[in-house]
Amino acid sequence: MKNLKKKRRIQILLMTGFALALSTALIGYGMRDGINFFRAPSQIAAEPPSPDEVFRLGGLVEAGTLQRGQGETVTFAVTDGGATIPVRFTGVLPDLFGENKGMVGTGSMVDGVFVAREILAKHDENYMPKEVTDALKEQGVYRAPNS
Template identity: 40%
Template sequence: MNPVRRRRLWFVVALVAAGALSATLIAFALQRNVAYLYTPNEILGGSAGPAVASGEARFRLGGMVAGGSFAREAGSMEARFRVTDGDAELPVSYTGILPDLFRENQAVVATGRMVGDTFVAEQVLAKHDETYVPKEVADKMGLAHEKHGVGTPADAGPAQ
């Protein structure tokens, strides 16, 4: 093999190795930032996995804010409420300013992790009008109700 071909071969090998290394690093970075969406029934039923239930994994909790469950401590930024999917309710604690559209009996998606039996939210997102439920939440809630033979929950509204 002449020196020009050998140099070209090493260049191609180095280029392929650099591409593989960068693809691996990107995959690891994206995997760390993935937050899966679960409903209260999936978390309490154990189908979300042991890492979610133990508080090791960061994930998104989706459902409806249960009626009569919202409370804020006087003089505090801590809000407590329950999120329901129609089959189960999970208590949520959030410290911060809630979105303007946040209210009871409306769709919510919160990002955080479990601490004991309570979901501690780092971020809370609320729906944008009275007929909207995030598609992922509506699909998950509908799937949970189909498994129990109840059908799609009436209060979930149309998914858009």
């Protein structure tokens, strides 16, 4: 009788461990395309990403670099005070997007240019994504709102 209880307990523990490992693997598999790492321009300059890597780039849109091209194509540069990365985006920009404003874009590097497939801009005067704020503070160029 005792051996039967011990055997049953071991079977339950093994099945629970297997179910936990399987669910962890399924969650990891499902999220493989949904995880995008944030990088500042200085980090990209120091360690260039591979061409097929999708990541988020954030910083300030550099003044004087915003150019509208044919159709919906827009080019500009993003800086964190330490490095500047050229950006190309085809699509409709957010209404609050502009020079000297914070932005975060999702995309990949192609021939030294960040090709964005999505652009996000700050939504009011006081908001800037935490990652962008941290990167600007690290470079010593962060300006607090209303200053």
